[in-house]
Amino acid sequence: AQKITQTQPGMFVQEKEAVTLDCTYDTSDQSYGLFWYKQPSSGEMIFLIYQGSYDEQNATEGRYSLNFQKARKSANLVISASQLGDSAMYFCAMRERLHFGNEKLTFGTGTRLTIIP
């Protein structure tokens, strides 16, 4: 069984500072993928970034980067130059194989990030 752990229930960060949101995972699969989603107070789930287990480079998308340490089984999200609009819940998720070759996402419990002006 796979498991995603996010140990920071909440974080407060000063605007314009960088922030790291922790995510560790547990899997016996060799091929897997890790996602980060943002959920603002309005409730929708917004895809931020993806890292494949065989990707050699850390994924980056604008101000988001993923610090992928395979041996430690960690996939931390780094947000550079934080903005007030970054205040939201952030979920780490891992894709898990199901029947028919399809997949589902197993989610962590999330980290609530609050950016302080």
Place this chain on the structure above:
Amino acid sequence: NAGVTQTPKFRILKIGQSMTLQCTQDMNHNYMYWYRQDPGMGLKLIYYSVGAGITDKGEVPNGYNVSRSTTEDFPLRLELAAPSQTSVYFCASSYSMNTGTSGSVIYEQYFGPGTRLTVT
């Protein structure tokens, strides 16, 4: 492109009532999913579908039913509502692709806006 749409946005049900949560996507995705999100928690998979006519249970299917008669629609049915089904329900759809550089397959899931259901 509307993406994934869900109706209704909010609903209050009495115990024992039934209802159908609607989900439609216009991206021609084969795969669709229903999740529930309880307060302060992540999402748990209820049911999923890999194409029209094919559905399968997720990790929390009890008390729910689904059908997939078309690629676009994936309704979720609650037959006898219980307080434990008070939650926010998300529908999602996904595709797969190769990244090209490392051969990774990305199954990015697109989510609908959610339906907030309260059972009293």
